[in-house]
Amino acid sequence: MLDLNGITKTFGGIHAVEDVTMSVASGEVRGLIGPNGAGKTTLVNLISGLLAHSAGNLSLDGEPLDRLRAHQRAALGVARTFQNLRVFPSLSVAQNIDVARYSGRGSAMVDAAIAEFGLSDKLNQSAGSLAYGQLRRLEIVRALALNPRVLMLDEPAAGMNEQETDALGRSLSWVRSHSDCAILVIDHDLKFIMSLCDRITVLNMGTVIAEGAPKDITKNQEVIDAYLGEADERAA
Numbered sequence: 001m002l003d004l005n006g007i008t009k010t011f012g013g014i015h016a017v018e019d020v021t022m023s024v025a026s027g028e029v030r031g032l033i034g035p036n037g038a039g040k041t042t043l044v045n046l047i048s049g050l051l052a053h054s055a056g057n058l059s060l061d062g063e064p065l066d067r068l069r070a071h072q073r074a075a076l077g078v079a080r081t082f083q084n085l086r087v088f089p090s091l092s093v094a095q096n097i098d099v100a101r102y103s104g105r106g107s108a109m110v111d112a113a114i115a116e117f118g119l120s121d122k123l124n125q126s127a128g129s130l131a132y133g134q135l136r137r138l139e140i141v142r143a144l145a146l147n148p149r150v151l152m153l154d155e156p157a158a159g160m161n162e163q164e165t166d167a168l169g170r171s172l173s174w175v176r177s178h179s180d181c182a183i184l185v186i187d188h189d190l191k192f193i194m195s196l197c198d199r200i201t202v203l204n205m206g207t208v209i210a211e212g213a214p215k216d217i218t219k220n221q222e223v224i225d226a227y228l229g230e231a232d233e234r235a236a
C-alpha cells in the first residue's frame with residue numbers, strides 16, 4: 001500500500017536517508033529500528049511530507065505522493081505522531097482530536113479510540129495539563145482521528161515504564177483489529193517492537209541493512225553488530 005522507491009535525503013553533506021526502498025502492506029505492523037541518527041525520524045518526515053526528499057519516489061495505493069504537501073498527504077490518510085510531542089497545549093483534548101477529525105477522511109472509530117486509550121474523562125481538559133503518558137496517547141488518538149491508511153508512530157513507548165508500554169501494546173493491537181491501516185512504528189524498546197510487529201526494517205546510517213520477521217532480525221549478524229549490541233548496552 002505504501003511504497004518507497006530509492007528515497008534519499010541529504011542535509012548538506014549528511015546522507016540522512018540513502019536509497020531506501022520498502023513497501024508496507026495494508027493491515028501490516030512494520031517496525032523501524034536502528035541506532036541513534038540512523039535516519040528513522042527523517043524517513044517518517046519524508047513520508048508525511050514534513051521534509052521533501054532529494055531523490056526517489058513514494059506512493060500510497062499507487063497514487064504518487066511526491067508532489068503533495070504534508071496537509072494533502074494527511075487528508076489522504078498519512079498520519080503520524082512526533083518523537084518530540086506536538087499537541088496544541090492551549091486547546092482541549094477534544095479540540096486536539098477534532099483538528100484531525102475534520103482534516104482527514106472522517107472516522108467512525110474515534111470515540112472508541114478515545115475510550116480505548118483512556119482519554120474519555122480528559123476531553124475537556126487543556127492538553128497542556130496532561131501527564132506525559134496521556135500526551136503520548138493523545139497524539140496517537142489524534143493521528144487515528146484522520147482515519148489513516150498509514151499510521152506512523154515515532155517512539156510511542158519512549159519514557160514509559162514496562163506497565164505503560166504493555167498497555168500501549170494492547171491498545172495498538174486493538175487498533176489493528178479495528179482498522180486495516182498499515183502501522184509503521186519506531187522504537188528502541190525491542191521487546192515492545194518484537195511482540196507487536198509482523199516485520200521489521202533495520203536502518204543504519206540512512207540505509208536499510210535488513211528486513212524480515214522479528215525472529216530472523218534478531219539472528220542477523222549485521223543487525224547485531226550495528227544495533228543490538230548497542231541496545232544491550234543501553235538496557236544494561
Ligand SMILES: Nc1ncnc2c1ncn2[C@@H]1O[C@H](COP(=O)(O)OP(=O)(O)OP(=O)(O)O)[C@@H](O)[C@H]1O
Binds near residue numbers: 037
Ligand atoms: N533538519 C536537519 N538538518 C540537518 N541534519 C539533520 C536534520 N534532521 C536530521 N538530521 C541528521 O540526519 C541524521 C538522521 O537523523 P534522524 O533524526 O532521522 O535519526 P533517528 O534514527 O530518528 O535517531 P534517534 O533514534 O536518535 O531518534 C542524523 O545524522 C541527524 O543529525
Ligand SMILES: [Mg+2]
Binds near residue numbers: 040041042083
Ligand atoms: Mg528519531
